[in-house]
Amino acid sequence: MTEKLKLIDGVEAINWNRIQDEKDVEVWNRLVNNFWLPEKVPLSNDVQSWATLTPDEQQLTMRVFTGLTLLDTMQATIGAVSLIPDALTPHEEAVYTNIAFMESVHAKSYSSIFSTLASTKEIDEAFRWSTENPHLQKKARIITDYYRGDDPLKRKVASTLLESFLFYSGFYLPMYWSSRAKLTNTADLVRLIIRDEAVHGYYIGYKYQRGLETIPEERRQELKDYTYELLFELYENEVQYTHDLYDGVGLAEDVKKFLHYNANKALMNLGYEAMFPSTLTDVNPAILSALSPNADENHDFFSGSGSSYVIGKAVNTEDDDWDF
Amino acid sequence: MTLGMAHSTGFAPASAGDGQPETDASLIYFSSASGYTRRFVEKLGIRAAQLPLHTSQPTLLALRPYVLLLPTYGGTAASPGAAARGAVPKQVIKFLNHEGNRSLIRGVIGAGNTNFGDSYCLAADIIAVKCQVPVLYRFELMGTSEDVAKVNEGLEKFWTHQSQKPA
Numbered sequence: 001m002t003e004k005l006k007l008i009d010g011v012e013a014i015n016w017n018r019i020q021d022e023k024d025v026e027v028w029n030r031l032v033n034n035f036w037l038p039e040k041v042p043l044s045n046d047v048q049s050w051a052t053l054t055p056d057e058q059q060l061t062m063r064v065f066t067g068l069t070l071l072d073t074m075q076a077t078i079g080a081v082s083l084i085p086d087a088l089t090p091h092e093e094a095v096y097t098n099i100a101f102m103e104s105v106h107a108k109s110y111s112s113i114f115s116t117l118a119s120t121k122e123i124d125e126a127f128r129w130s131t132e133n134p135h136l137q138k139k140a141r142i143i144t145d146y147y148r149g150d151d152p153l154k155r156k157v158a159s160t161l162l163e164s165f166l167f168y169s170g171f172y173l174p175m176y177w178s179s180r181a182k183l184t185n186t187a188d189l190v191r192l193i194i195r196d197e198a199v200h201g202y203y204i205g206y207k208y209q210r211g212l213e214t215i216p217e218e219r220r221q222e223l224k225d226y227t228y229e230l231l232f233e234l235y236e237n238e239v240q241y242t243h244d245l246y247d248g249v250g251l252a253e254d255v256k257k258f259l260h261y262n263a264n265k266a267l268m269n270l271g272y273e274a275m276f277p278s279t280l281t282d283v284n285p286a287i288l289s290a291l292s293p294n295a296d297e298n299h300d301f302f303s304g305s306g307s308s309y310v311i312g313k314a315v316n317t318e319d320d321d322w323d324f
Numbered sequence: 325m326t327l328g329m330a331h332s333t334g335f336a337p338a339s340a341g342d343g344q345p346e347t348d349a350s351l352i353y354f355s356s357a358s359g360y361t362r363r364f365v366e367k368l369g370i371r372a373a374q375l376p377l378h379t380s381q382p383t384l385l386a387l388r389p390y391v392l393l394l395p396t397y398g399g400t401a402a403s404p405g406a407a408a409r410g411a412v413p414k415q416v417i418k419f420l421n422h423e424g425n426r427s428l429i430r431g432v433i434g435a436g437n438t439n440f441g442d443s444y445c446l447a448a449d450i451i452a453v454k455c456q457v458p459v460l461y462r463f464e465l466m467g468t469s470e471d472v473a474k475v476n477e478g479l480e481k482f483w484t485h486q487s488q489k490p491a
Binding site (some may be wrong): 021022023026030114191194195197198201206209217232264265268269271273274278288291292293294295300301303323324 | 356357358362363397414417418421423426431437438439440441442444445446449454458459460461462464465466468469470474475477478482
């Protein structure tokens with residue numbers, strides 16, 4: 001643990017008027033537009049709802065959020081920072097600093113939830129659980145080993161899998177509560193985190209694919225095999241972690257579908273084909289609509305009966321460059 | 325509809341007039357530099373035309389009825405529930421500002437990510453309302469094999485149905 005953080009070799013003044021990769025600017029702008037702080041979310045409105053949860057449900061919720069806090073802490077202090085020396089452009093470096101900071105905001109926001117809903121004793125107990133749960137510690141160890149390793153592309157794979165897959169055993173629960181009209185303000189806050197993680201996973205996955213373009217085919221194949229192997233290793237651990245957390249409330253099987261669904265999306269963020277067939281990714285529609293009210297496939301002409309399709313009316317756009 | 329000819333661009337020779345490239349493809353799409361939407365279209369294996377990546381380039385001129393496929397990147401609303409700004413890519417707005425193009429659109433397909441909540445495939449919804457055409461399908465990122473099958477099957481039925489409608 002005594003190794004020094006590897007820093008970039010040289011620094012030049014960053015010139016945002018000379019852009020090598022437009023994605024850097026686009027993603028920077030999106031991240032800035034998405035900026036938020038937990039203080040803006042009225043978490044205290046959830047105090048009454050929290051009291052309706054059973055002690056087991058409260059304990060589960062606390063544990064899920066300490067698990068998420070650990071991942072966000074890792075991503076803030078090691079993950080996003082470890083990507084900086086590998087950046088291809090100075091603007092990419094800047095985007096990683098933004099990602100690192102936002103991960104710290106995420107980690108802190110769980111503490112806001114805790115202090116609003118629980119006692120100091122309950123909070124301390126949940127944090128102790130997070131340091132003692134073998135599966136949670138294992139996933140942290142697998143990822144940090146890659147961050148400390150010397151392969152820039154493998155680091156990006158590990159980071160994308162964290163952003164786009166490892167969070168979701170935890171994200172399931174606030175979506176579940178939200179679908180039952182419980183802890184809805186907490187769910188609003190977590191949705192903001194989910195949105196951020198999607199941009200992070202997309203961007204790091206994009207940079208991974210740019211990196212792949214510069215290496216020989218043989219090495220590309222090796223990285224593809226490595227990605228599926230790492231995902232599978234993480235998945236097996238994630239299944240055990242899910243059982244540890246959710247068996248008591250009988251939700252483990254439902255959570256696993258959500259894991260499969262998000263594993264597929266993590267692979268797609270890296271430019272690879274989905275791995276789990278649709279029979280294993282049929283996430284509970286209540287969870288999907290808690291995530292996105294537009295995810296209901298009956299809106300679609302091809303999926304629904306077609307005849308029942310109604311063209312929408314009001315969409316509020318503020319773009320001024322439409323001519324009609 | 326013309327099937328086969330995997331992901332050819334569907335460009336006809338540029339028209340002599342204003343130098344805008346014309347297309348007779350029945351699927352027209354926008355994809356950013358990350359290329360997820362383009363990869364979905366490649367998996368469809370049908371003739372499709374891609375809108376230019378930069379607004380400085382002349383946009384396409386559609387020659388026949390078409391379905392528009394475009395992604396929503398999310399993160400365009402300042403806060404949850406706030407009005408979306410810039411959900412529809414400028415390149416697509418430029419294409420639809422052309423009245424001829426607008427008159428030939430028959431449906432929209434959206435690509436996106438449910439992580440963006442309310443904004444999931446929002447650009448497709450906006451265009452559907454503005455142009456009064458249905459959203460035919462939504463899928464995430466570069467789509468699964470099931471999405472590819474559903475869109476191929478759906479488009480074929482859709483065009484068959486369209487061709488039976490009185491002109």
